[in-house]
Structure formats: structure tokens, C-alpha cells
Amino acid sequence: LYQSRDFEAAAEAYRALLEAQPDDVATLNNLAYLYVEDLNRPEEGLPLAERAAELAPGNPQVLDTLGWAQYK
Numbered sequence: 649l650y651q652s653r654d655f656e657a658a659a660e661a662y663r664a665l666l667e668a669q670p671d672d673v674a675t676l677n678n679l680a681y682l683y684v685e686d687l688n689r690p691e692e693g694l695p696l697a698e699r700a701a702e703l704a705p706g707n708p709q710v711l712d713t714l715g716w717a718q719y720k
Contacts, residue, residue, distance in 0.1 A: 650678075655686045673710060676700035681713045690720035 649658035665672065676695035677700045683693030697714040704710050 650682070655682060658682060659687065671703055673700050673704045673707065676703070677710050677713050680717055684713070685718045685719050690717055693717045
């Protein structure tokens with residue numbers, strides 16, 4: 649869905665994944681980035697990026713997304 653640029657559908661799929669696995673770092677990070685960069689809704693992405701960073705504080709991809717979300 650993301651590669652086909654159907655960002656709303658991709659976000660919906662990520663949200664469904666989070667319902668099943670709320671602490672999945674990759675899903676939190678990807679959804680955060682999607683909100684911040686592709687959907688221009690950083691206020692929705694920032695809490696997800698913060699949660700991912702709590703769960704994986706040394707992950708450079710997570711920290712990159714968090715920094716970008718804070719910037720936006």
C-alpha cells in the first residue's frame with residue numbers, strides 16, 4: 649500500500665497491526681514516519697515516534713524518525 653502511494657490505506661493497515669501488537673517498534677516507527685512525512689500530520693506521528701524510542705532507545709532509524717517528527 650505504501651509503495652503504491654495509498655498512504656491512508658497504509659496507515660489503516662499499520663493501525664490494525666498496532667492493535668494486535670501495540671509494542672512493535674517497526675510498526676510504530678513506520679506509522680510515525682508515514683504520518684509525519686507522507687500525510688503531513690506530525691501531531692499524530694510524534695507520539696508514535698516517542699513510544700518507539702522508549703521501546704528501542706538505541707535504534708538509529710527510530711531516533712531519526714523521532715527527530716524528524718520533533719522538527720516538523
